[in-house]
Amino acid sequence: MDRTTPPVPQRLRDMLADYPELIEALADALNAAAANPRGNPPYEMAVWALEDMLSRFVSDARDELEAAEAGGDPQAIQRADDKLNLMFRARSPSLGLGDLNELQTLSESVKRLQEKEAD
Template identity: 45%
Template sequence: MNTVQTDIDRVPPLPSKLKVLLADYPEILQELQDALVDVMRSKSLEPPFEFALWRLEDILSHHMINAGAELRSAKEHGDPKAIEVATEKDRVMSRARSMNSGLSDLHELFDFFTENKDAWK
């Protein structure tokens, strides 16, 4: 995964559970990482942890909605393989977006923004 260095020379960490859940979707992991870097660079976004969380939620919500649409489309076309793939993607995206699963352990991300709070002064 490509990462961009910030002026504090660290990149906000992706939550571990998201990395596991989305291992088969590297493009989504990169999109999430890029969003965290954007929050880091946008020093006017305060409080940064909350903005980072909102960005993650927004991106995951978008992918969850798209996965549901892909599943509906696959069912309409009746292709069993496409239905199987879309069902799995819909399940993964729903879990990733859940505050009880993919977004349930944000300690590392919270700690990152707490440790780097001076970057927003």
């Protein structure tokens, strides 16, 4: 990871530990946001990337629950419902997105480096 690549916040890594593919998708979204900030502040771009990807996870989990309900398997329904609840918690501003200090610290460091390079 280079100095401008934001890390997936630890709280989200912990919450999504059973879903490494989702953590990887979050990392990819953060990398894409860092690579193409479109003139926006890095911290805001990172937060927006996380919010967008987590919203997609919620939508996908809803689809999985609907499919499980259509299949009628109680265990599959419970797993899908548990996953949907986890995705809602991960997307929550007070839970999964509640502590974004890592992103803020990195954003401030990148800004200072850019200012030094501009001098």
